Amino acid sequence: MNASSQSLRLHDEQWRAVVAAAGAAPSTHNTQPWRFVVEPDAIHLHLDPSRALPVIDPTGREARISCGAALLNLRLALRALDLEPVVTLLPQRRHATLLATARLTTLKPATPDERLARQMANAFLSIGNANKAVGAQEMVTQVEPTQQTFANLAIFAYQAGQTRKGDLAAGKAVDLAPKDEQKDLKTQLDSAKTQALTQQLQQAAPSATPTVGG
Numbered sequence: 001m002n003a004s005s006q007s008l009r010l011h012d013e014q015w016r017a018v019v020a021a022a023g024a025a026p027s028t029h030n031t032q033p034w035r036f037v038v039e040p041d042a043i044h045l046h047l048d049p050s051r052a053l054p055v056i057d058p059t060g061r062e063a064r065i066s067c068g069a070a071l072l073n074l075r076l077a078l079r080a081l082d083l084e085p086v087v088t089l090l091p092q093r094r095h096a097t098l099l100a101t102a103r104l105t106t107l108k109p110a111t112p113d114e115r116l117a118r119q120m121a122n123a124f125l126s127i128g129n130a131n132k133a134v135g136a137q138e139m140v141t142q143v144e145p146t147q148q149t150f151a152n153l154a155i156f157a158y159q160a161g162q163t164r165k166g167d168l169a170a171g172k173a174v175d176l177a178p179k180d181e182q183k184d185l186k187t188q189l190d191s192a193k194t195q196a197l198t199q200q201l202q203q204a205a206p207s208a209t210p211t212v213g214g
C-alpha cells in the first residue's frame, strides 16, 4: 500500500463541516437543491428533485448551476483540510440525480514554498533581520536538507545570536559534506561563528571613544 492508493477518511465532525460549507453555496431562490451522501472516504452530490422550481426553471438548469456552486464550496472545504479530492462529474451517466462524486484519495502535503522562503531569507538578511532570516532558512532546509542549506542556516543563526541552533546546523552541514571537504567547511563555519560573536559583542559593549555633541 502506498500513499497515493491509500484511501483517506474523515471523522463525522469533519464531514459535517465540509457539508455545512458546501450547503452555504448560493442557489436560485435559496432552494438549496442538493443532497449529500457521505461515505467514510467519499462524498456524493445529488440533485434533490423535491427542491425543483418547475415554472421558473423547467429544465433544472439553474438547480444544476446551484449544485455546481455547492461542489466548488465542497472542494474548497476539503482543500482547507489539506485534502485533494478527486472529483468525477456524472460518475454514473444514467443515474437520475447523481451529479458528482468527490473521493479522498490523495493527501496534499502541506509543504512550505521553498523558493519563496529562500527569497524571504535573503530579503530579511538584506534588511538586517537575522532572526526572521533564520525562520525562512529553516523552511528551506526542511524542504531541501543539504550541506549548503544547513551551512546557510548555521551562518544566519550565528548572525542572529542563536548560537545553539547555529552549532546544530553547522554539525549537520559538516556531516553532509564529502569527507575531504569536512575540515574546510568546519573551519569556515567556525570563523563565521567567531565573526558573528565578535560583532555582537562590539554592538553590545559601550562605545570606547566617547562621542562629542548631540
Ligand SMILES: Cc1cc2nc3c(=O)[nH]c(=O)nc-3n(C[C@H](O)[C@H](O)[C@H](O)COP(=O)(O)O)c2cc1C
Residues within 6 Å of the ligand: 026, 027, 028, 029, 062, 063, 065, 066, 069
Ligand atoms: C446559484 C444561483 C444564484 C442566484 N442568485 C440570484 C440572486 O441572488 N438574485 C437574483 O435576482 N437572481 C439570482 N439568480 C438568478 C440569475 O440572476 C439569473 O436569473 C439566472 O441565472 C438566469 O440567467 P441566464 O439564463 O441568462 O444565464 C441566481 C441563479 C443561480 C443559478
